[in-house]
Amino acid sequence: MIVRIVQMHFSENKIDDFKVLFEDIKEKIRHQPGCEFLELYQGTDDPQTFFTYSYWNSSTDLNNYRNSALFQEIWPKTKAMFDQKPVATSAEKLHSLS
Structure with missing residues (x-):
């Protein structure tokens, strides 16, 4: 199992636009x-x-x-809303407890 974690920082005036975009594409x-x-998570401190x-x-x-x-359709739209470079990493899932 590969876990993909992407941290994104959006311009303040683009937050609602991103939420709408994500709502439209999440099922796809x-x-x-x-x-x-x-x-999808939103930072509590920022x-x-x-x-x-x-x-x-x-x-x-x-x-x-x-x-x-x-x-190729959604990444350019998302990227245009950033005010900082995103950070993406992949990790192999070793354990999960619930």
Whole structure:
């Protein structure tokens, strides 16, 4: 299981625009082949900071999404709202407790 974590910082006047965009695309992302889970978080200390967490069956599935027409459509729109460079990392999930 690959966990993709993306930290994004938006211009203050673009926060609502991003929330609307995410609402429109979240199901499309979640239903990409190999995507098992998707969450969006907003920072409590800095409400301009958002995080996405997505779980992918494999690096291949994640890379297929990153090369998909959907990603090519939504990433430029999202990127235009940033006021800082995003930070993205992938990690292999080793344990999960609930």
